[in-house]
Amino acid sequence: xxxxxxxxxxxxxxxxxxxxxxxxxxxxxxxxxxxxxxxxxxxxxxxxxxxxxxxxxxxxxxxxxxxxxxxxxxxxxxxxxxxxxxxxxxxxxxxxxxxxxxxxxxxxxxxxxxxxxxxxxxxxxxxxxxxxxxxxxxxxxxxxxxxxxxxxxxxxxxxxxxxxxxxxxxxxxxxxxxxxxxxxxxxxxxxxxxxxxxxxxxxxxxxxxxxxxxxxxxxxxxxxxxxxxxxxxxxxxxxxxxxxxxxxxxxxxxxxxxxxxxxxxxxxxxxxxxxxxxxxxxxxxxxxxxxxxxxxxxxxxxxxxxxxxxxxxxxxxxxxxxxxxxxxxxxxxxxxxxxxxxxxxxxxxxxxxxxxxxxxxxxxxxxxxxxxxxxxxxxxxxxxxxxxxxxxxxxxxxxxxxxxxxxxxxxxxxxxxxxxxxxxxxxxxxxxxxxxxxxxxxxxxxxxxxxxxxxxxxxxxxxxxxxxxxxxxxxxxxxxxxxxxxxxxxxxxxxxxxxxxxxxxxxxxxxxxxxxxxxxxxxxxxxxxxxxxxxxxxxxxxxxxxxxxxxxxxxxxxxxxxxxxxxxxxxxxxxxxxxxxxxxxxxxxxxxxxxxxxxxxxxxxxxxxxxxxxxxxxxxxxxxxxxxxxxxxxxxxxxxxxxxxxxxxxxxxxxxxxxxxxxxxxxxxxxxxxxxxxxxxxxxxxxxxxxxxxxxxxxxxxxxxxxxxxxxxxxxxxxxxxxxxxxxxxxxxxxxxxxxxxxxxxxxxxxxxxxxxxxxxxxxxxxxxxxxxxxxxxxxxxxxxxxxxxxxxxxxxxxx
Amino acid sequence: xxxxxxxxxxxxxxxxxxxxxxxxxxxxxxxxxxxxxxxxxxxxxxxxxxxxxxxxxxxxxxxxxxxxxxxxxxxxxxxxxxxxxxxxxxxxxxxxxxxxxxxxxxxxxxxxx
Numbered sequence: 001x002x003x004x005x006x007x008x009x010x011x012x013x014x015x016x017x018x019x020x021x022x023x024x025x026x027x028x029x030x031x032x033x034x035x036x037x038x039x040x041x042x043x044x045x046x047x048x049x050x051x052x053x054x055x056x057x058x059x060x061x062x063x064x065x066x067x068x069x070x071x072x073x074x075x076x077x078x079x080x081x082x083x084x085x086x087x088x089x090x091x092x093x094x095x096x097x098x099x100x101x102x103x104x105x106x107x108x109x110x111x112x113x114x115x116x117x118x119x120x121x122x123x124x125x126x127x128x129x130x131x132x133x134x135x136x137x138x139x140x141x142x143x144x145x146x147x148x149x150x151x152x153x154x155x156x157x158x159x160x161x162x163x164x165x166x167x168x169x170x171x172x173x174x175x176x177x178x179x180x181x182x183x184x185x186x187x188x189x190x191x192x193x194x195x196x197x198x199x200x201x202x203x204x205x206x207x208x209x210x211x212x213x214x215x216x217x218x219x220x221x222x223x224x225x226x227x228x229x230x231x232x233x234x235x236x237x238x239x240x241x242x243x244x245x246x247x248x249x250x251x252x253x254x255x256x257x258x259x260x261x262x263x264x265x266x267x268x269x270x271x272x273x274x275x276x277x278x279x280x281x282x283x284x285x286x287x288x289x290x291x292x293x294x295x296x297x298x299x300x301x302x303x304x305x306x307x308x309x310x311x312x313x314x315x316x317x318x319x320x321x322x323x324x325x326x327x328x329x330x331x332x333x334x335x336x337x338x339x340x341x342x343x344x345x346x347x348x349x350x351x352x353x354x355x356x357x358x359x360x361x362x363x364x365x366x367x368x369x370x371x372x373x374x375x376x377x378x379x380x381x382x383x384x385x386x387x388x389x390x391x392x393x394x395x396x397x398x399x400x401x402x403x404x405x406x407x408x409x410x411x412x413x414x415x416x417x418x419x420x421x422x423x424x425x426x427x428x429x430x431x432x433x434x435x436x437x438x439x440x441x442x443x444x445x446x447x448x449x450x451x452x453x454x455x456x457x458x459x460x461x462x463x464x465x466x467x468x469x470x471x472x473x474x475x476x477x478x479x480x481x482x483x484x485x486x487x488x489x490x491x492x493x494x495x496x497x498x499x500x501x502x503x504x505x506x507x508x509x510x511x512x513x514x515x516x517x518x519x520x521x522x523x524x525x526x527x528x529x530x531x532x533x534x535x536x537x538x539x540x541x542x543x544x545x546x547x548x549x550x551x552x553x554x555x556x557x558x559x560x561x562x563x564x565x566x567x568x569x570x571x572x573x574x575x576x577x578x579x580x581x582x583x584x585x586x587x588x589x590x591x592x593x594x595x596x597x598x599x600x601x602x603x604x605x606x607x608x609x610x611x612x613x614x615x616x617x618x619x620x621x622x623x624x625x626x627x628x629x630x631x632x633x634x635x636x637x638x639x640x641x642x643x644x645x646x647x648x649x650x651x652x653x654x655x656x657x658x659x660x661x662x663x664x665x666x667x668x669x670x671x672x673x674x675x676x677x678x679x680x681x682x683x684x685x686x687x688x689x690x691x692x693x694x695x696x697x698x699x700x701x702x703x704x705x706x707x708x709x710x711x712x713x714x715x716x717x718x719x720x721x722x723x724x725x726x727x728x729x730x731x732x733x734x735x736x737x738x739x740x741x742x743x744x745x746x747x748x749x750x751x752x753x754x755x756x757x758x759x760x761x762x763x764x765x766x767x768x769x770x771x772x773x774x775x776x777x778x779x780x781x782x783x784x785x786x787x788x789x790x791x792x793x794x795x796x797x798x799x800x
Numbered sequence: 801x802x803x804x805x806x807x808x809x810x811x812x813x814x815x816x817x818x819x820x821x822x823x824x825x826x827x828x829x830x831x832x833x834x835x836x837x838x839x840x841x842x843x844x845x846x847x848x849x850x851x852x853x854x855x856x857x858x859x860x861x862x863x864x865x866x867x868x869x870x871x872x873x874x875x876x877x878x879x880x881x882x883x884x885x886x887x888x889x890x891x892x893x894x895x896x897x898x899x900x901x902x903x904x905x906x907x908x909x910x911x912x913x
Binding site: 589590591594595598619622623624625629630633636637640641643644649652653656659660663666667669670671672673674675678679682685686689690693694696709712713715716717719720721723724727728730731738739740743744747748754755756757760761765768769772775776779780782783786787 | 802805808811816818821823826827830833837844847849850851854855864866867875881882884892904
């Protein structure tokens with residue numbers, strides 16, 4: 001256990017204390033108790049920068065489940081640290097923002113911050129674990145803390161729907177990832193990521209390699225909302241805005257990207273990796289930006305925008321993998337895609353985080369997020385407007401913001417695909433830059449919609465619930481910090497180039513003895529990328545202005561949310577089938593349930609008896625039979641068989657008595673005097689009871705007919721047969737010596753009694769007998785209660 | 801003897817199962833009573849039959865019957881009686897309250913179970 005481990009679990013520890021703080025200090029916003037932790041964590045992780053900027057890593061490990069080879073290994077390298085800084089840094093800002101966003105008198109703050117801290121700890125665990133099982137554990141933890149946070153306003157139907165949807169989709173992916181982890185373990189014999197990477201060359205041609213790759217990709221795609229799994233992210237926007245800013249733009253949805261980056265050294269050499277990641281990424285990029293344009297809710301626009309930006313980072317990681325196949329060319333030539341991925345990851349966290357906060361402010365101060373109702377807010381909220389402009393212009397890829405730099409780099413990466421001649425990239429590769437460019441145009445359009453439909457245009461006060469005014473300063477601090485970062489990175493990108501980007505790249509594509517060196521230039525000259533950007537801006541402005549004219553394009557699309565349709569009908573279909581199936585076999589009839597039980601009983605016992613060779617028939621060691629015993633046996637047999645067919649209740653009671661008394665006689669013959677006595681007494685009382693009940697049961701004339709039922713007969717013959725076979729085997733097999741001799745030898749010495757059965761009951765097994773008496777007492781109480789108390793329905797009878 | 805009793809046990813179980821699968825509550829209870837008879841005989845048979853004197857030290861015999869199954873059965877007889885009595889009263893009260901002892905009619909109402 002090191003300080004690093006403590007840092008990972010500290011959010012969990014604080015989560016335990018939060019409810020106490022909430023109860024004790026109701027007057028103080030609980031957020032203030034939470035805020036110091038992410039700040040502390042952020043400064044702690046900053047101290048690791050000196051190690052990782054040399055592209056080195058630190059691993060601290062302690063045994064967790066040694067029997068299974070699972071260590072809690074925490075590893076800080078460039079990639080892990082980048083994410084840890086994002087989680088703790090954005091986490092601090094989000095907590096600060098939430099203090100002003102959530103009203104301490106109206107909201108359940110204790111649960112909110114507990115969930116948030118759970119998430120923070122889980123996310124740190126995901127990005128800092130070097131053991132796949134530990135990573136998986138934290139991974140699922142993020143899924144369900146996200147579920148809790150989305151469903152935070154659980155009284156809203158849509159919150160519950162969104163929470164369930166995100167849970168189902170991400171946990172499905174998580175399980176698939178677990179499958180991938182197990183496959184990797186089968187191939188390598190270890191759960192340690194470092195060891196798997198070290199031995200990745202040997203598993204490349206293994207037959208399980210491709211299935212493992214696919215399993216991991218499903219995990220990553222569901223988590224990072226890639227097409228067609230992206231449908232959960234827009235519905236997750238039902239979460240409070242601080243949560244959306246934190247989980248659903250900056251951190252959790254990037255866990256999938258983290259996974260892809262982390263597993264790149266293992267899988268990236270395979271052509272499937274490149275094609276699937278780049279293909280799904282670019283599709284997601286296009287579809288997300290295309291869908292974002294038609295949204296009318298600010299957060300929905302941001303959600304689809306996040307989907308599309310995640311697709312963009314994903315596609316860059318996919319294309320970046322191609323660099324592994326070109327060793328002769330200048331190293332940074334094809335790795336630029338990976339550089340762009342990491343760079344954009346950081347940029348996206350800054351501008352999207354601030355935009356979510358801006359959307360939250362607008363919602364908070366006006367009461368709506370619908371862009372059809374909003375407009376002209378610029379005059380009321382100048383600071384928010386400025387922040388929105390910075391964020392959206394960066395998102396649209398306009399200079400001088402950081403988004404421009406990474407968008408240029410993105411274009412560079414995509415254009416260079418044209419020069420690649422592996423994996424058939426020379427035939428279909430041209431689609432990448434084309435789709436990238438088209439998607440960027442739509443990105444530009446929705447960015448403009450976001451800012452201009454909200455802040456300019458006609459002010460419609462009658463549509464708003466509240467009178468808009470500028471947000472309190474506390475709420476503005478966080479987006480201001482993020483927006484400043486947007487500008488600072490935009491002007492001085494090289495301050496993060498070799499501290500954050502290169503180390504992360506070294507972790508994604510480790511090359512022995514090679515040190516990555518990144519320089520980001522603002523001006524590249526008149527390159528194709530620059531013209532692409534100019535084209536985006538020109539066409540973007542044109543289309544934005546003419547938007548009302550071509551908006552109808554969206555109406556022609558086949559059923560606008562087809563994937564959601566599929567999800568909904570699939571879900572209700574499963575429920576429907578499950579319900580039908582349960583109704584079919586759980587039909588309320590005791591007889592049916594008994595049939596299931598007895599059938600199962602026959603099948604399992606018979607199969608065990610014969611498959612395991614347990615059946616044995618040995619008639620050599622049997623005692624002699626006398627004639628009188630045969631007569632008694634016949635009496636029992638006839639009685640038992642007749643009782644099945646008699647119609648009269650009275651006759652069956654008498655037959656039952658006959659069987660019981662004969663059993664007592666058998667006890668006499670078998671040298672069991674105590675049993676015989678007890679049986680006689682009990683049988684007498686039983687028959688008396690039966691008769692009593694029989695006497696009291698009214699309407700006995702209404703004896704139902706009892707048609708002979710073949711199923712019942714087959715099942716009962718089966719049960720009888722199985723029991724007989726078991727009795728034979730039990731008699732013929734003697735696996736162990738009997739323990740009875742102990743009782744016979746010690747009855748007098750230890751318990752000073754001569755009746756062995758009695759001594760066993762009251763002495764050796766005294767507790768058994770005591771509990772037996774307890775059972776009888778409970779039965780007696782039950783009987784007394786049923787007869788005397790007459791709860792509820794009893795009165796009804798009296799009234800009659 | 802053990803073989804014969806094994807067959808008898810099988811017959812008792814068969815009869816008990818058949819009765820328990822029927823509709824009438826009273827027959828189900830009779831079924832459980834017969835089932836316990838069968839189980840008692842089964843336990844006794846497993847230990848071997850007629851292998852010596854009754855398990856009383858006063859007999860001063862050279863060998864005794866196995867006392868352990870007898871102790872188990874003694875417990876079982878009493879418990880079976882308790883259960884049968886409970887069942888009977890339950891059936892009686894159910895009949896009084898609901899006016900039937902037909903299991904097909906005692907299914908619980910939809911949405912009320």
